[in-house]
Amino acid sequence: MSVILTRSCGSTIAMAEGASVLEALHRHGIAHASVCGGKARCTTCRVRVLSGQEALGPPGPLEVEALARIGAPAEVRLACQLRPTADLTVMPLLPADATMGEVAGSGGLDGRECEVAVLFVDLRDSTSLGEARMPYDVLFILNRFFLEMNRALVATGGHYSNFTGDGLMALYGLDGGDPAQAVRDALAGARLMLDAVGRVNKDLATELPQPLRIGIGLHVGEAIVGSMGPPGSQIISAIGDTVNIAARLEGLTKDYDCVLVLSRTAADMAGPPPPADRLRSVTVKGRSEAVEVYACDRVPMT
Numbered sequence: 001m002s003v004i005l006t007r008s009c010g011s012t013i014a015m016a017e018g019a020s021v022l023e024a025l026h027r028h029g030i031a032h033a034s035v036c037g038g039k040a041r042c043t044t045c046r047v048r049v050l051s052g053q054e055a056l057g058p059p060g061p062l063e064v065e066a067l068a069r070i071g072a073p074a075e076v077r078l079a080c081q082l083r084p085t086a087d088l089t090v091m092p093l094l095p096a097d098a099t100m101g102e103v104a105g106s107g108g109l110d111g112r113e114c115e116v117a118v119l120f121v122d123l124r125d126s127t128s129l130g131e132a133r134m135p136y137d138v139l140f141i142l143n144r145f146f147l148e149m150n151r152a153l154v155a156t157g158g159h160y161s162n163f164t165g166d167g168l169m170a171l172y173g174l175d176g177g178d179p180a181q182a183v184r185d186a187l188a189g190a191r192l193m194l195d196a197v198g199r200v201n202k203d204l205a206t207e208l209p210q211p212l213r214i215g216i217g218l219h220v221g222e223a224i225v226g227s228m229g230p231p232g233s234q235i236i237s238a239i240g241d242t243v244n245i246a247a248r249l250e251g252l253t254k255d256y257d258c259v260l261v262l263s264r265t266a267a268d269m270a271g272p273p274p275p276a277d278r279l280r281s282v283t284v285k286g287r288s289e290a291v292e293v294y295a296c297d298r299v300p301m302t
């Protein structure tokens, strides 16, 4: 029995059995936003269900997670995940050519989805640096720190994405190549960063109230990558779960008092895993499933 899909403009189409609303629309040549290609990540395909909601199954975990991110009400669903078994009427909520900018409700982001390695670095105890030194001294030290971090990125093919106060976010694999290589490059970058911090500590031994220390978080996965930010000040950056997890892993280096927290996903891609006794299972805000990570005292060789 075929299902009739009615759009808020009044047009109707017969849906093939088991098809999603998005697939049915595209199959009939009807343009509908779908930045992530139907993977329940971008929410640009969202629709308001006007009738037939009672016959729909509940959203699955991916859809629940995506809808929660945008605070969608119960009648809003993702067209790419909806597979109705009874007639349905829906209203598209974003223009067919919507970009991720419309998702966030502000312009300036034009993204594509790709698999990247995301690395966060944070300078530990930077507050105490500020307390012990004059602002110009702090500026000098931070500039040297960022210079060295950037050198490590350039040497290993990393892309400096974002300045985060006393740390930075970097992306590897923007060329769409092998994600495993992106992780290996990111680990090489992490090694150079730690070497560089050692050098800075030596060079500035008399200036520093205590040696600089850094914490690094590294994860790999799909993310929306693109130019973001206000007109004239755009940067190439990334958003999505992969980025959130990498940021959280960097934060965990404080809890575990280690230099690197590496997701198991990234470690498995890179090569020989770190010792099994370094494996931990952590919960990450906004995710229902635990994430397995390695808390490392040194950057593993790959």
Ligand code: FES
Pocket: 033, 034, 035, 036, 037, 038, 039, 040, 041, 042, 043, 044, 045, 046, 066, 078, 079, 080, 081
């Ligand atoms: S197409 Fe991206 S969430 Fe549906």
